[in-house]
Amino acid sequence: MVCNRHGFDHELLQKRGSGKKRPYVAVSSSQIAASCGLGYPHRDRAPFPLFRRVKGHLARLSFATHGGKLLIYHGWADQQVAPGSSIEFYESTVRLSGSPAAASNWIRLFMVPGMGHCGGGEGPDTFDKISVIEQWVEQGKPPARIIAEHQTAGQVDRTRPLCPYPHVARYRGTGNINDASSFTCSSPQ
Numbered sequence: 001m002v003c004n005r006h007g008f009d010h011e012l013l014q015k016r017g018s019g020k021k022r023p024y025v026a027v028s029s030s031q032i033a034a035s036c037g038l039g040y041p042h043r044d045r046a047p048f049p050l051f052r053r054v055k056g057h058l059a060r061l062s063f064a065t066h067g068g069k070l071l072i073y074h075g076w077a078d079q080q081v082a083p084g085s086s087i088e089f090y091e092s093t094v095r096l097s098g099s100p101a102a103a104s105n106w107i108r109l110f111m112v113p114g115m116g117h118c119g120g121g122e123g124p125d126t127f128d129k130i131s132v133i134e135q136w137v138e139q140g141k142p143p144a145r146i147i148a149e150h151q152t153a154g155q156v157d158r159t160r161p162l163c164p165y166p167h168v169a170r171y172r173g174t175g176n177i178n179d180a181s182s183f184t185c186s187s188p189q
Contacts, residue, residue, distance in 0.1 A: 064097065064106040069136050071108055071129060071143070073162070075115025077122070083111065090165060108143055109165040114150075124148035124160040147180045161185055 063070075074086035090109040097103040114123020127148040135141045143164065150158040158178040161169045163185035175182030 064102075067137065069106055069133055071110070071133050071136070073110045073112055073129075075112045075117065075119075075121060075123065075125065077114050078117045080117040086111070087165065104142065104164075110143075110146060110162040111165055111168075112148065112162055113160065113169070122150070124150045124158060124162070126151065127162065145185050 072086060072090060074081070074083050076083050086109060090107070093107060094100050094103040097107075112123055112125060115121045115125040119125045125148065127146050132143050132146055136143060145164075146162040147159055148162050149156045150160075159180040161180045161183050163169055166188055167185045168188050169183040170186045171177065172182055172184055
């Protein structure tokens with residue numbers, strides 16, 4: 001499934017390798033909700049039933065059993081689309097999949113601290129989405145953490161691990177607070 005400004009194309013973004021077509025998608029949830037014309041996924045708004053149908057489509061075996069991988073990221077400081085909407089989208093998609101363990105093989109959500117709407121903000125908003133998803137699809141390595149960076153005036157001044165939801169980055173207690181190696185992904189307390 002490819003999302004564009006005209007709505008959903010029911011095509012798959014495919015990587016051709018070893019003669020196999022491997023579907024995968026890397027998008028922010030804002031792109032799913034806004035770029036696909038779904039509007040904000042609030043229960044009291046008309047687009048929400050359509051948003052639910054999208055979740056149902058993703059959870060169907062047609063995407064997951066064909067090697068589909070969905071990497072979702074959303075900034076906690078997003079001022080246009082509520083971050084909780086991505087969490088709701090992810091959790092309900094996992095429920096529709098039937099099992100959190102099975103769902104983790106094809107869908108991951110990464111909440112980005114301090115990132116605004118699709119980027120910007122005080123948080124680490126830059127990471128190589130394509131490499132992450134290629135490793136997941138081609139090498140079978142689901143992302144356990146993603147190193148993101150923040151830049152000021154073109155210079156990297158901070159790195160942080162992005163952790164698969166519901167895990168969060170926790171400072172180890174020692175080391176540089178601007179270096180991702182000083183953090184670990186752990187369950188929220």
